[in-house]
Amino acid sequence: MIKKEMDSCSSDLVEEIKKDYRASADIGLKRCMQCGMCTSNCPAARHSSYDPREMVKMVLDDNPEILENPDIWNCFYCYTCQSNCPVNNSPSQVNQILRQKVLQKGGKTERIYKFITYGYSFMEFGVGLIPTDFFEIRANDFGEKYREFKDELEDIREELGLGEYILTGEDQEEVKNILTESGFKKRLKKFKEAGESL
Numbered sequence: 001m002i003k004k005e006m007d008s009c010s011s012d013l014v015e016e017i018k019k020d021y022r023a024s025a026d027i028g029l030k031r032c033m034q035c036g037m038c039t040s041n042c043p044a045a046r047h048s049s050y051d052p053r054e055m056v057k058m059v060l061d062d063n064p065e066i067l068e069n070p071d072i073w074n075c076f077y078c079y080t081c082q083s084n085c086p087v088n089n090s091p092s093q094v095n096q097i098l099r100q101k102v103l104q105k106g107g108k109t110e111r112i113y114k115f116i117t118y119g120y121s122f123m124e125f126g127v128g129l130i131p132t133d134f135f136e137i138r139a140n141d142f143g144e145k146y147r148e149f150k151d152e153l154e155d156i157r158e159e160l161g162l163g164e165y166i167l168t169g170e171d172q173e174e175v176k177n178i179l180t181e182s183g184f185k186k187r188l189k190k191f192k193e194a195g196e197s198l
């Protein structure tokens with residue numbers, strides 16, 4: 001009975017999210033009972049005013065103001081919310097789809113521009129290498145050991161018998177082709193140009 005009432009929710013935002021290819025086929029968005037488990041375990045909520053429970057509530061209420069809410073950019077996709085949700089909802093996926101809607105309309109480009117080199121390294125090497133601009137920040141956060149680790153990474157990998165961590169040859173070409181044919185490359189360029197014009 002309760003489930004039926006919840007499934008009768010008529011929100012355009014809910015329907016758009018459920019149809020999005022980023023959403024799991026069995027996402028329990030309409031079954032959200034506002035228990036707050038997601039928020040209580042969310043690291044982003046602990047350190048900012050972001051509230052995944054409230055975000056889901058606004059989606060269920062078909063409230064477009066959620067797209068203007070700067071807090072949605074504080075989620076970093078750890079998926080703790082999804083792991084803990086009792087009705088198999090995924091605030092993490094909901095968040096990703098909401099952000100994409102904002103980006104598709106040309107908004108908040110500055111939020112992703114600083115990460116754009118992840119995309120280019122993925123195109124080039126098949127892995128998302130950490131942008132060099134972030135090295136100093138990470139070294140400050142993690143200490144000198146991080147810098148040493150980065151400097152000695154090649155030697156450490158060799159010692160452990162690990163191979164190259166970037167793709168080469170045919171594998172590299174295959175990834176490039178997939179990313180080009182799927183529109184990833186074009187989209188990346190669009191965000192780069194938009195970011196540079198800020």
Ligand code: SF4
Binds near residue numbers: 032035
């Ligand atoms: S944990 Fe799940 S059911 Fe509870 S508020 Fe969050 S999304 Fe809704």
Ligand code: SF4
Binds near residue numbers: 041044075078091092
């Ligand atoms: S994925 Fe986002 S909303 Fe979910 S727990 Fe992690 S930071 Fe919070």
